[in-house]
Amino acid sequence: MDVSTTVGRVGRPLLGVAVFVGALVIWELWARAEDSFLVPPMTEVLDRAWEVWPTADFLTEVAASLRRLAAGLVIGAAIGITIGLLMGASRSSRRGLEPLVELLRATPPIAIVPAFIVVLGFGDTMRIGVIAFGVCFPVLVHTFEGVRAVSPEVRDTASMLHVGGAERVFRIYLPAALPSIAAGLRVAISIGLVLVVLSEFVGEGGGLGHYILDQQGQFNVPEMYAGILFLGLVGYALNRGFVLVERRVLAWHYAAAGDPAR
């Protein structure tokens, strides 16, 4: 490693942070000079956020969103992993299901929303259904890819030892696919967050998405930005939290792969 990269390592975060802070300062100054209600000064947004975030009303909305997200993720992941394993393990089920999965996977989840609304109403069942629908495909695809990546040697050995059916799926395919499934779940979390917000744009029961759209409708611009900022923080926290859990749970995998930090 030469000197310039060492300097770059140290300077890198600083320069990035400096530009970020610079952009915020420019926003602040410009917003104050312009005094447009569309662009409130950053300090005003943070001020309002500080007032709004700890209130019980706001936290109830957040809790509602997180509950829906959790339920949708669990259901979607369960379906995705099951079908992914099935398609990965059996050639005939792969051929049989592939066009259907491809077609559904290409369907933007918003297209499902009206159908779910008609059948399930405007409540949480509809929202959880939408989230589960959108989330299940990345998990499915990653599970499938994980199973497909099991080496022919391992497959042959399993056949030779007469490891069949369920045992092969649960003892060989599932563990082998876990790192890939984890990657799929990570994608699923960010998609799930989008779909929570989307599904909360309609119907009753509040939630963070409803809050943001509602504040916009009432032209409470700083509150709207405060809601968006909180959502960004939630997304960031979920992502970081997931990575931490993943490292722990899949420590055996990274140890075996000899790349603990990835």
Next chain:
Amino acid sequence: MERARNAVGRANLPGWLFVVLLAVVAELVIRQLDLEDSVARPSETVRTLTNELSSGALSSEIGATLERFAQGFAVAIVCGVVLGVLIGSSRTLGDASFVVIEFLRPIPAIVLIPVALLFLGLGTPTIRFVIAYAAVWPILINTLYGVRGADRMLHDVARTSGVGRTERLVRVTLPSALPSIATGIRVSAPIALLVGVTAEWVTFSGGIGSYMRQRQDAFELPEMYAAIVLTAVLGYGINLALRTAERRTVFWAGEERSSWT
């Protein structure tokens, strides 16, 4: 493996038979259990779909949706590739921009619909903006990594042979980044379509999204399902077109990449 799977996808008779079988089962179940209040029959949906398409009611909405999609997506491709190349080829720019990028990138474009509404009002500009915003990040990031991952050796050889900066960019960096750029474009297309249709759906500003919303509010289920099927086909078609385009243009990189990720 990819070629094999694509061949399978094109002529997978059992798979498509299964889809048809499901439709037939749904038809029978809906008819037998009298569920037409909540689900449209597949046959009814298909009939409505052809009617609406031939009468032009639906095709003009598709036109509107696709036009906005194309515009927003084009903006995203241009911005994403240009910014990605700039940031990827200059260390200083990369260092300077990464906090801002990491801050903006995770904000879901759907959340920006309310913000865009405030600035741009109801209508096409809002939808174009959210499509472009949603699509730009995967393209930018993939371009960035493609440019950074360009072969150092080729680069150095070109430099020592006296090839100028611009020519190096065009002849060395871009060709080696192209597969990665193509991936970014393909990955961002479904996101952009989702966000575009959602924005239409939320703002009632024409296109297939608001068509769907209106039919849902009017409880015209066959029309609503026709729009749903059409959106699915649209997504599938865009996906297929981009994948084919990718295979044709950056054919040299296709081998090791899976068609499913």
